[in-house]
Amino acid sequence: AQSVTQLDSHVSVSEGTPVLLRCNYSSSYSPSLFWYVQHPNKGLQLLLKYTSAATLVKGINGFEAEFKKSETSFHLTKPSAHMSDAAEYFCVVSLSGGYNKLIFGAGTRLAVHP
Amino acid sequence: EPEVTQTPSHQVTQMGQEVILRCVPISNHLYFYWYRQILGQKVEFLVSFYNNEISEKSEIFDDQFSVERPDGSNFTLKIRSTKLEDSAMYFCASRRDRGPLNSNQPQHFGDGTRLSIL
Numbered sequence: 001a002q003s004v005t006q007l008d009s010h011v012s013v014s015e016g017t018p019v020l021l022r023c024n025y026s027s028s029y030s031p032s033l034f035w036y037v038q039h040p041n042k043g044l045q046l047l048l049k050y051t052s053a054a055t056l057v058k059g060i061n062g063f064e065a066e067f068k069k070s071e072t073s074f075h076l077t078k079p080s081a082h083m084s085d086a087a088e089y090f091c092v093v094s095l096s097g098g099y100n101k102l103i104f105g106a107g108t109r110l111a112v113h114p
Numbered sequence: 115e116p117e118v119t120q121t122p123s124h125q126v127t128q129m130g131q132e133v134i135l136r137c138v139p140i141s142n143h144l145y146f147y148w149y150r151q152i153l154g155q156k157v158e159f160l161v162s163f164y165n166n167e168i169s170e171k172s173e174i175f176d177d178q179f180s181v182e183r184p185d186g187s188n189f190t191l192k193i194r195s196t197k198l199e200d201s202a203m204y205f206c207a208s209r210r211d212r213g214p215l216n217s218n219q220p221q222h223f224g225d226g227t228r229l230s231i232l
Contacts, residue, residue: 034220043118043225044157044205090157100209101147101170102221104157 002027004093006105014113019063019078021108023091026072033074034092034102035065044090050074061085086112116140120206120224127196128232135191135227137206145209146189147221148181150174150202157205163189193229201231 007022025031035047048059055067061084065076074091091105119138127133139146148160161171163181180192189208193200207221 036223041225043120044207044223046220046222049220100145100221101159101162101172102149102157102207103159104149106156 002029002031002093002103004091004103004105006089006091006108008108009106010109010111012111012113013081015083016080019076019081019085019110021076021089021091021110023074023076023105024072025074025091025093027093032094032100033065033067034094035059035063035074035076036090036092038088038090038107040087047076047089081110081112083112083114086110118206118208118222118224120204120227122227123225124228124230126230126232129198130195133193133196133229135193135204135206135229137189137191137224138187139189139206139208140222141187143208143210143222145169145221146181146183147207147209148191149205149207149223151205151226152199152202160191196229196231198231201229203228 003026005024013019033050036044037047038044047063048057048065050057050067058064063078065074067074088107088109090107092102094100094102121136146163149157150160151157159172161175161181162169178194182190203226205226206224209221210219
């Protein structure tokens, strides 16, 4: 069975400092992994995706994530937080192939302070 | 950039009434999905739809729920007799065709419909 665990429900950083949002996954098959972001009263926007082509994945808005199979992790990072990064972030796993239903983590709420 | 659109943004309905949530997926997409997010809980998969039929559904998607693609553009979720516990944000998503190069295409989400059952 597949599952996703986001290790922090809330993360608070100062503007200009690095961001680390942690995610561990469990999958019996070769997974596709995604990070989505949800700003208040908005839908889910794709930040980046891992599809086995490269273990370090670059996304939009300066975010990147590294797939580490040995640690079953897919942590999201950004070198320097911006106020506009404040949002809820979801780590998501999907089976490759099939109809690709998404399994969501519980989400991490990122707060960015001036 | 094309996007998934959902209407209405907020729906308030009396318990026991039928409700239809509407979605217009991205035009060249062939796979369609509904998810829901109860306040304070995870986003949960409800159903996937391909080639005019349900391809997979969760245990949440019981006989009270149905989906339809009545024309070439709309994708609807109907709840036949709403219950208080159906109150949630409902998200529609769509994805491009699946193939050797497209098997990992991401799903694109709408902004959601907030359903409030009174």
